[in-house]
Amino acid sequence: MESFVHVVIILMLVTTAIAIVRVKDLFAVTMLAGIYGLLSASFFVLMDAHDVAFTEAAVGAGISTLLVLTTLSMTGRFEKASVKPQADYRPVLALVLVTVTGALLIYGTQDMPGFGTADAPVQTHVVPRYLNDSATEIGIPNVVASILASYRGYDTFGEVVVIFTAGIGVLAMVMSNATKMPVVQTALMSDHVVLRIVSKMLIPLIMLFALYVQFHGEYGPGGGFQAGVIFASAFILYAMLFGLTAARNVVNHTLVQLLSALGVLLYGSVGVVAMINGGNFLDYNFLSDDPVAGQMLGILLVELGVGITVASVMIIIFFTFTARSQKEGEAD
Amino acid sequence: MEFLGLFNYWVVIVLMMIGFYIVICSNNLIKKLIGLTIFQTSVFIMYISMGKITGGTAPVLADGITLYSNPLTHVLILTAIVVGIATTALGLAIVVRIHESYGTVEEDDIHAKDKQA
């Protein structure tokens, strides 16, 4: 039964991708891309990757759809049908290139181990050690969290810095003195009374859920990345319904910028404290007298840092885009 | 489960090539970015399906379960997804700036305007 669901979902993924190629209305493309995100997340659930599905559901189907839509509101909805004669041979050339590359790659798969085999190289290197020793060394049941935050803490630190940098990049690109800008549209979706009331009920629930995901990440699927995105989505929901000005009053722009840096700083400081206590960078064993307690503390702090950075970068990105699109709307 | 052996990878390649095709062939920068997302997701799917063990279960330790799927690929992809959205946002920011400078997000028009200048 599992393999049946697997095949059906994979076929739907391909269908959606082909539909995306064929549709010219960029709005419809965005909708289909959202469906694509939902489908790939269901696929990850089937593959036992609950943590990944969690992230993909929040990011692929939620935040990225909203970002693309906001951009579309600035750039226009339809792909221009190309009228130049050179456009005639271009798809054919691209199709040939794509087919050849695909054929080569498929030829390459002959040497791959079959799906689901337990003795594939991926499964025999490093991983058994993580699975066997994580319980005694780290002391938390979710192996994904222990690898993410402890065994491969360096990697994750790098990723957090990348996210922080992307936030700075977006700010540098499209900020346009967005902080001081007088936003006229405050009563944005004021005629949607039902929507406003239900959302007001939901926002605290969402935040509570985000905190649960953040601090339950060691025991089940969850952790800083997922919680950050969910937490940010509460603010995004608020901004969408009550206007950017109201949302800016709740979360001050400067404060969010500070927080995004603070998360990275927290992560780095944990590493430095470990060094001061005589260990290596990010060696949580030295954070406390008891190595396992040290690991628990380290993972908690590191995940918190990740959560703070991800949440504030997502808020920054969304708010800057929205501010820009409102400015464009006024210019018209 | 046997026929799934390599089929899974083939579908990943098909998805990857569809994304590739959109990136090459589409004139619109936003659609190119969506194509890039499809390409990216196909890589995620490949990693995750490599980590699956038939009969295994999610790598959250519990009593009475011995076979777990590979947690390492999950970690790699988890961070990659969030980094992916961050880079997509950066790409969209660049698109917004291009639209402000050129008044269009179609590649042909941008090239035409560049030649005029």
Added chain:
Amino acid sequence: MSIVATYLSWALLVIGGLLCISGSVGLLRFPDFFTRMHAASVTDTLATGMILAGLMLQAPTWIVLAKLIMILVFVLLTGPTAGHALAKAALHSGLKPLLPGKSGVLEADTKPSGGV
């Protein structure tokens, strides 16, 4: 688990599954947006409720039960709200429902403005 709960659970699951399919067939086959929306959102809420209730009867631990209840509450809150907002937005944007005309045949109220 008692035999009654098992049978009740199966019944709920099957009815929920049937509602799922019927709603989606309506989504596919009905003539205009508002009828499709009716088919989809009404059955959606009921089918979700039934399937989740069916799963609740099979929940092995209380935490699973609690999570299922949370999901149900969430879906019951958001589903109709989203449907309401969607229908309202569609109506405001000038999309007109098909209404029976003088001849008794379904026809659009104004000029077919559905081409969005």
Added chain:
Amino acid sequence: MFTAVTIAVLVAMALALFRAYAGPTLYDRILAVNVFGTKTVLLIAIVGFLMGRPEFLDIAMVYALMNFITVIGILRFFEYSSPGKSANSETVKD
């Protein structure tokens, strides 16, 4: 029995996918995405039971949440790009 429900949900998903592709109005597409999201919530919940570890239902919560936020985001997008202009005057070109 979980099998039957899974198949029903998958069929519903496929039909919604077709509606999202075919349109014809953009509201049809939004509706299809919304239905698709709800069906995904159900699929995740059922698959959890099917695979014997139903304790990871948190993901279904996120799906329901994101579904709602996406729909609101889309509606808001149309309020911005002045609905009179974008929703009526343009016709589908594909």
